[in-house]
Amino acid sequence: MIIRKIVNEDIDNICELHLRSLDKNHFTSTFNSKLLVKYFQKLLRENKYSYLATEENNSSPVAFLIAGYKTNKAINEFIKENIAPVFFTLLRNPQFITEKIFELFRELFSVSKKIELTKLQLYLIEVDPAHRKKGFAKELISNFEKELKKDKVYYYGLSVRKTNVEAIKFYSKSNFEVENTNGTSIHYTKEIL
Numbered sequence: 001m002i003i004r005k006i007v008n009e010d011i012d013n014i015c016e017l018h019l020r021s022l023d024k025n026h027f028t029s030t031f032n033s034k035l036l037v038k039y040f041q042k043l044l045r046e047n048k049y050s051y052l053a054t055e056e057n058n059s060s061p062v063a064f065l066i067a068g069y070k071t072n073k074a075i076n077e078f079i080k081e082n083i084a085p086v087f088f089t090l091l092r093n094p095q096f097i098t099e100k101i102f103e104l105f106r107e108l109f110s111v112s113k114k115i116e117l118t119k120l121q122l123y124l125i126e127v128d129p130a131h132r133k134k135g136f137a138k139e140l141i142s143n144f145e146k147e148l149k150k151d152k153v154y155y156y157g158l159s160v161r162k163t164n165v166e167a168i169k170f171y172s173k174s175n176f177e178v179e180n181t182n183g184t185s186i187h188y189t190k191e192i193l
C-alpha cells in the first residue's frame with residue numbers, strides 16, 4: 001500500500017471514488033461531476049491533512065482521507081459560491097430538504113459551535129467497496145495521526161450519521177470515543193497516544 005498527499009491532479013479520481021464509496025443517502029453523491037469537482041477543490045484547499053492510498057502496482061486511488069481545522073468553513077464557502085446549483089440539486093432530490101433545514105438550524109443555534117470550529121475534524125474517510133476490510137482505512141488513519149503528532153496535535157474529532165453502521169463499527173474498533181449525539185449524527189473524538 002502506498003499513501004501520499006492528495007494533489008489537484010487527483011481530484012477527478014477522488015470524485016469517482018467518492019461516488020463509488022458512498023450510497024445515494026449522502027447529498028454529495030447526487031452532485032453532478034462539475035459541482036463535485038468544485039466541492040473537493042474547496043475541501044482540499046482549506047484542509048491540510050489530505051491523503052490517498054493506492055495499491056503497490058496501481059496508481060489509481062482506492063481510499064482517501066480529508067481532515068483539517070476548516071471543514072466547516074470550506075463547506076459554508078462552497079455553498080455560498082455555488083448556491084444556485086446546490087439549490088437545484090436539492091430540488092431534484094427533495095429527500096434531503098428536511099435534513100438540510102435541520103442542519104442549517106443546528107449551525108445557527110449550536111451552543112458547541114465555537115468548540116467545533118476550533119477542533120481538528122476528520123471530515124471524510126472513504127474506501128472503494130472492492131477494497132474494504134483490507135486495512136486501507138486503518139493505515140490512512142495511522143499515517144494521519146503520525147502527521148498530527150509531528151505538528152504536536154494530539155486530539156481530533158469527527159461526525160458520522162447514526163445510519164452509517166459500517167463506519168460506526170470501524171470507529172468503535174479504532175479507539176474513537178463518543179463525545180455526544182444529536183438527532184442524526186454521532187460525534188466522536190480521539191486522543192492520539
Ligand SMILES: CC(C)(COP(=O)(O)OP(=O)(O)OC[C@H]1O[C@@H](n2cnc3c(N)ncnc32)[C@H](O)[C@@H]1OP(=O)(O)O)[C@@H](O)C(=O)NCCC(=O)NCCS
Binds near residue numbers: 138166
Ligand atoms: C468505514 C470504512 C472507511 C472502513 O474502511 P476499511 O478499509 O474497510 O477498514 P479497515 O480494513 O482499515 O478496518 C479496520 C478495522 O475495522 C474493522 N472494520 C472495518 N469495517 C468494518 C465493518 N463494516 N464491520 C466490522 N468491522 C469493520 C476491520 O475488521 C478492522 O478490524 P481489525 O483492526 O480488528 O482488523 C469503509 O467501510 C468505507 O469507506 N465506508 C463508506 C464511506 C464512509 O461511510 N466513511 C465514513 C464516513 S465519512
